[in-house]
Amino acid sequence: MYKLYSMQRSGNSYKVRLALAFIDAPYRSVEIDILRGESRTPDFLAKNPSGQVPLLEVADGRYLAESNAILWYVAIGTSLAPESRIERAEALQWMFFEQHALEPNIGAAYFWLALVRGGRDLQTHALDDWMERGYAALQVMENHLKLHEFFAAGQLTVADIALYGYTHVAEKCDFDLASFPAVRAWLKRVELSPNFVSMDWRPASDAVLDDPTGVAA
Amino acid sequence: MYKLYSMQRSGNSYKVRLALAFIDAPYRSVEIDILRGESRTPDFLAKNPSGQVPLLEVADGRYLAESNAILWYVAIGTSLAPESRIERAEALQWMFFEQHALEPNIGAAYFWLALVRGGRDLQTHALDDWMERGYAALQVMENHLKLHEFFAAGQLTVADIALYGYTHVAEKCDFDLASFPAVRAWLKRVELSPNFVSMDWRPASDAVLDDPTGVAA
Numbered sequence: 001m002y003k004l005y006s007m008q009r010s011g012n013s014y015k016v017r018l019a020l021a022f023i024d025a026p027y028r029s030v031e032i033d034i035l036r037g038e039s040r041t042p043d044f045l046a047k048n049p050s051g052q053v054p055l056l057e058v059a060d061g062r063y064l065a066e067s068n069a070i071l072w073y074v075a076i077g078t079s080l081a082p083e084s085r086i087e088r089a090e091a092l093q094w095m096f097f098e099q100h101a102l103e104p105n106i107g108a109a110y111f112w113l114a115l116v117r118g119g120r121d122l123q124t125h126a127l128d129d130w131m132e133r134g135y136a137a138l139q140v141m142e143n144h145l146k147l148h149e150f151f152a153a154g155q156l157t158v159a160d161i162a163l164y165g166y167t168h169v170a171e172k173c174d175f176d177l178a179s180f181p182a183v184r185a186w187l188k189r190v191e192l193s194p195n196f197v198s199m200d201w202r203p204a205s206d207a208v209l210d211d212p213t214g215v216a217a
Numbered sequence: 218m219y220k221l222y223s224m225q226r227s228g229n230s231y232k233v234r235l236a237l238a239f240i241d242a243p244y245r246s247v248e249i250d251i252l253r254g255e256s257r258t259p260d261f262l263a264k265n266p267s268g269q270v271p272l273l274e275v276a277d278g279r280y281l282a283e284s285n286a287i288l289w290y291v292a293i294g295t296s297l298a299p300e301s302r303i304e305r306a307e308a309l310q311w312m313f314f315e316q317h318a319l320e321p322n323i324g325a326a327y328f329w330l331a332l333v334r335g336g337r338d339l340q341t342h343a344l345d346d347w348m349e350r351g352y353a354a355l356q357v358m359e360n361h362l363k364l365h366e367f368f369a370a371g372q373l374t375v376a377d378i379a380l381y382g383y384t385h386v387a388e389k390c391d392f393d394l395a396s397f398p399a400v401r402a403w404l405k406r407v408e409l410s411p412n413f414v415s416m417d418w419r420p421a422s423d424a425v426l427d428d429p430t431g432v433a434a
Contacts, residue, residue, distance in 0.1 A: 049360050050314070064306055066313040073306035089281055089290035092309075096283040097267070099317045125342065143266050 002027035002074070003057040005047070007034055009115055011107055011165040012067040013054040014199045019071050019161050021197040023078045029203040035115065067165070068095045071158040080161070082153035091152035094159040097140070098166075105134035106166045109173040131174065138180050141167070145182035149189060156193050164190050168199070219244035219291070220274040222264070224251055226332055228324055228382040229284035230271040231416045236288050236378050238414040240295045246420040252332065284382070285312040288375040297378070299370035308369035311376040314357070315383075322351035323383045326390040348391065355397050358384070362399035366406060373410050381407050386416070 002020070004027050006013030020027055032038045032053045039051045048055045048065045056064045056073070064070050072095075075081040082088045109130045112119035120127070141163065144151065151159040168187055171177055177184050190196065219237070221244050223230030237244055249255045249270045256268045265272045265282045273281045273290070281287050289312075292298040299305050326347045329336035337344070358380065361368065368376040385404055388394055394401050407413065 050318075050357055058303060058306075062303070064303070064310060066310040068313050069306050069310035072309050073302065076302055085290065085293055086275060086279070086281070089275075089286050092289050093281060093283040093286035096285050096313070096316050099313050100321060101267075104317060104321060140267055 003030065004028070005030045005032050005044070005053050005055040005057075007032055007039075007053050008202065009199070010034070010053060011110060011169060011199075012052075012103070015067045015161050015165040016054045016056065016070050016074070017201070017203065018164070018197060019074055019080060019158065021201070022080060022156070022161070022193065022195050023074065024195060025074060027203065068099060068158070068162050071095070071161060075158045080156065080158050082155075082157055084153075087153040091157050091159040094151045095162045097137070098159075098162045101133065101137040101140070102163065102166055105130040105137060106170050106173065106175060109134060109175070110166060110169045113173040114169065127174075134170070134175060138167070138170070138175070138177070138183060141186075142180045142182050145186045150186070156190065160186075160190055220247065221245070222247045222249050222261070222270050222272040222274075224249055224256075224270050225419065226416070227251070227270060228327060228386060228416075229269075229320070232284045232378050232382040233271045233273065233287050233291070234418070234420065235381070235414060236291055236297060236375060238418070239297060239373070239378070239410065239412050240291065241412060242291060244420065285316060285375070285379050288312070288378055292375045297373065297375050299372075299374055301370075304370040308374050308376040311368045312379045314354070315376075315379045318350065318354040318357070319380065319383055322347040322354060323387050323390065323392060326351060326392070327383060327386045330390040331386065344391075351387070351392060355384070355387070355392070355394070355400060358403075359397045359399050362403045367403070373407065377403075377407055 002025065004016060004020070006016060006029065008031060017029075032044065034053060038044065039048075039053055045051055047057075047063045050065055052065060054065075054067050054070060056070045058064050058073065064073055072081070072092075082091050109127065112123045112127075116122070148154070150156055151163060164187065167183065219242065221233060221237070223233060223246065225248060234246075249261065251270060255261065256265075256270055262268055264274075264280050267282055269282060271282075271284050271287055273287045275281050275290065281290055289298070289309075299308050325340075326344065329340045329344075333339070365371070367373055368380060381404065384400065
């Protein structure tokens with residue numbers, strides 16, 4: 001059974017929990033609160049030198065980092081992974097787009113505006129850039145979604161999960177989706193897919209047993 | 218035969234040229250100078266709405282964007298792609314790391330300091346952040362390379378090519394690799410691999426024939 005180290009309110013962590021829910025895969029969950037430094041302990045850094053969540057233990061002592069690489073790994077052989085070579089590459093195209101065009105902007109705005117107390121005042125200089133580039137990324141998505149129901153292979157795949165992670169919190173950090181109707185319709189399509197779970201959803205009792213902080217109950 | 222739209226001095230474009238050289242795949246090349254706005258023309262935006270190079274035409278009118286997705290696509294079935302599920306995921310882990318930890322920092326510094334005339338003065342505020350985060354990424358790579366010859370699967374893969382793209386120009390944009398001996402040894406290993414080509418290398422005559430600007434000769 002997988003063991004997932006993740007933070008409840010992190011969009012990158014949520015992506016993996018969402019994928020595991022869609023494919024109904026059991027896993028044990030460990031809550032790591034990066035805001036309390038729990039991803040920077042010697043114990044955690046021994047598992048992931050980058051000091052980031054999510055982190056998946058795929059076998060005894062073998063760890064996989066990077067949310068989108070984890071998505072790719074868990075999706076192999078399921079309906080979340082396209083089958084053909086070109087459709088797989090197109091899914092990856094959108095997942096790389098997510099990591100350099102969406103996550104560093106909407107993800108950063110979400111982190112500092114929605115998670116860190118007083119974060120807005122600390123990041124006034126960066127915020128304009130995040131907003132501009134975040135809106136540019138949303139426009140690229142809007143243009144695609146005007147013509148397609150999903151991002152790759154004509155079905156819900158890991159590309160949608162990767163992009164959903166931070167797009168669905170955009171309105172919690174100053175972005176206005178009013179002028180992106182295709183993006184809003186796609187968000188709804190993802191949410192209406194079987195087995196969808198919200199970011200608030202927590203995995204069941206194993207999570208509590210494995211929680212080193214005692215706060216995930 | 219593939220048709221590749223790329224910019225000679227772009228690290229992201231070079232990655233693809235390097236992969237195609239390693240696997241000895243023929244392709245036609247079209248030079249797109251983003252500094253002259255050639256990736257923002259209506260014709261190019263119709264091919265790639267993100268307005269970025271590299272872009273690979275994989276079949277008539279079907280285009281794949283994002284350097285690392287292109288690497289993944291062209292490498293399938295060659296020695297550059299690991300075979301096992303976990304090693305493929307580990308290669309992707311490093312490719313996603315490259316796109317959010319290395320390319321936005323060393324890549325950005327390279328673009329503004331080495332390619333754009335007067336760029337240093339335009340980006341004084343951002344430069345400190347790029348340097349700090351770029352060095353942090355190099356340290357993560359150094360720690361891995363102290364124990365491994367390559368980034369995944371114990372052999373040269375697309376993960377190495379992705380990371381080589383901007384690491385090898387780090388010293389052209391203020392980064393000092395003196396305290397990263399494992400990174401420097403790995404750069405040499407990549408350069409000594411059969412069929413390696415430098416960033417200066419240009420594909421042969423087809424490139425000239427297809428060059429819409431006439432400057433690639």
